[in-house]
Amino acid sequence: MEEYDIAVVGGGPAGIMAAIVASWNSSRVILLEKNPSPGRKLLMTGGGRCNITNLKPIKKLLNIYPQKNFLKHSFYTLTNEKLLSLFEDKGLGFIEEDDNRIFPETERSSDVLEILLGYLEDVDVRYDFEVKSIVENFIINDEITVDKIIIATGGVTYPQTGCSIGNYCLTSQPLTDIKYGLVPLITKKDLSGIAGITLYDVIISYNKSKVQGNVLFSHVGLTGPGIINLSNIISQSLSYNLLDNEPDVDFEIAIDLCPAFTREELQKKFTIDFQSKGKTMIKNYLKLFLTGGFIDFFLDELAIEGETQLSRIDKKSKNRLIENLKRFSFEIIGFNKDLAKVTIGGVDLANVNPKTMESTLTPNLYFAGEVLDLHGPTGGYNLKIAFSTGFLAGLSASEN
Numbered sequence: 001m002e003e004y005d006i007a008v009v010g011g012g013p014a015g016i017m018a019a020i021v022a023s024w025n026s027s028r029v030i031l032l033e034k035n036p037s038p039g040r041k042l043l044m045t046g047g048g049r050c051n052i053t054n055l056k057p058i059k060k061l062l063n064i065y066p067q068k069n070f071l072k073h074s075f076y077t078l079t080n081e082k083l084l085s086l087f088e089d090k091g092l093g094f095i096e097e098d099d100n101r102i103f104p105e106t107e108r109s110s111d112v113l114e115i116l117l118g119y120l121e122d123v124d125v126r127y128d129f130e131v132k133s134i135v136e137n138f139i140i141n142d143e144i145t146v147d148k149i150i151i152a153t154g155g156v157t158y159p160q161t162g163c164s165i166g167n168y169c170l171t172s173q174p175l176t177d178i179k180y181g182l183v184p185l186i187t188k189k190d191l192s193g194i195a196g197i198t199l200y201d202v203i204i205s206y207n208k209s210k211v212q213g214n215v216l217f218s219h220v221g222l223t224g225p226g227i228i229n230l231s232n233i234i235s236q237s238l239s240y241n242l243l244d245n246e247p248d249v250d251f252e253i254a255i256d257l258c259p260a261f262t263r264e265e266l267q268k269k270f271t272i273d274f275q276s277k278g279k280t281m282i283k284n285y286l287k288l289f290l291t292g293g294f295i296d297f298f299l300d301e302l303a304i305e306g307e308t309q310l311s312r313i314d315k316k317s318k319n320r321l322i323e324n325l326k327r328f329s330f331e332i333i334g335f336n337k338d339l340a341k342v343t344i345g346g347v348d349l350a351n352v353n354p355k356t357m358e359s360t361l362t363p364n365l366y367f368a369g370e371v372l373d374l375h376g377p378t379g380g381y382n383l384k385i386a387f388s389t390g391f392l393a394g395l396s397a398s399e400n
Contacts (some may be wrong), residue, residue: 004028004124006397007138009147009170011038013383014369014390015152016116020348021394022150023122030144031123031397034130041115041158050109052087053080053387054380055100055262061384065376067339069383070354078391080384134170138364147345148364148397152356152390155343155370156242157181163343165243167371173359174348176373182341182382183231184223185253186334192219197293202226204254205327209233215255217294220336222253224343228341229377233333235344247335255328257298258289266322275319283323285310289325298328303367342382346373356400357393362397368393 005026008019011033019031031038045051054061058075062068084094084102092115093105104111131140131153138146145300153167156178168175199215204226211233213226228252239246258266277285283306286295302320304313314320349368351360359365368390376382 001139002030002144004030004144004146004180005293006030006148006150006394007032007140007144008150008152008394009140010167010369010371011035011127012154012369012386013039013042014154014371014386014393015150016120017387017390018150018152018366018368018394018397019123019125020116021117021391021399023120023394023397024110025334025398027122029123030146031120031125031165031294032129032131032140032144033127034126036275038117038125038158041111041154041163044111044118044158045109046380048109049103049107050112051101051103051378051380051383052112052296053083053096053102053384055080055096060073061381064381065374065385067219067349067374068390070349070352071374071388073355074357075384078388082387083391086119087115090118099349099379100352106371131170135284137179148366150366150368150390150393150397151347151371152368153371155346156274157340157343157370161182163370168243168346171359171362171365173361173365173367174351175243176345176348178243178346179235179238179247180242180259180335180337180340181235181344181375182228182378183235184218185221185231185234185332185338185340186191186249187205187221188331188333188335191217191221193330194294194297195219197291198224199255199257199291199294201259203259205254205256206230206234206251207237212259218336221332221334222330223339225378231335232344232375232377236246241345249332249334251332252329253332254327256326256350257328258325261289262297262323263326263344266325270318270322274310274313278309280310281307282310282313283307298324301328341378343370344373344375346371349373355392356396357389358396358400365391366397 005028006022008031023029037217154163196215211230214224216224369386
């Protein structure tokens, strides 16, 4: 039976960070990863560029998260300055893009992973090692015994990275409902004809919730930052638990295609323009408001011929144009689960100490990253959770 002080289960960003920090204070740390190589999900983040964190001030950053009180201690323990210095000390610089998103200057997630793995020199790393059981006294697979365990097995997204529903069964820790997060939506209507077209800075509504951002049409539905962020709200509102069943999806979302105008302002503008520009075809006029490639689809949905001159459009059709510019709806029949970026739900935070990441039910058992009931929107917010909670878990386990 092999013996270690600390075992970290899961070789994603949270697990790697936990193992690194634990090795600073303990000489016997082992990292167990079921895949033949580590950090697979990290390599996929930010479209392969690795949106490593978000550089907003901590107070403003915390307000982004629904679980901000739980995250406060970990965020102040590993600040963005400390996080980035781990890489800058190894020669990797960073660039800041819109909305305070931070990327490595090389724009390669592999460079981030390479530096992290370099910090594991004092850690015993085992690949192709699937943890199937953890019994009393912390015996792993009947072959490794440890004093403390950090669970960083991730959620249910991207199963090719090692994430699995089965990972939640490694402990008896209470769980909240497990759901898809940051997930594209599948529409009832075939959108393949406009796949690749983006609507910029529109407002997407679901019930009383609204999110502003870009919408990208795919071959099966809707994606893009606006849709992805709204999907968290949608998923949480539905009653399902992936531990038991897939969600039954059938609802409507609406897009305000012209958020810069109110209905009244559009009405006034249409009245003036339809008189002064009467010979202009409607498909050309709509370029004032819509992305060019989307106009034909929009008019087809309204059964209005694109070459119709403004002067020949009746009042009913004009009102229908205005209504749909302000509220263009899609029926949603599913989540594109294979592209879900995060998991909503997980280990119940009520039973985890936010100052240490240790279970309040099982001493010497710690959690980090997506396995916890923690999530944020796109923009570096979820890797921030992974690195900060991993850092705190590794620090706490090795110091206590």
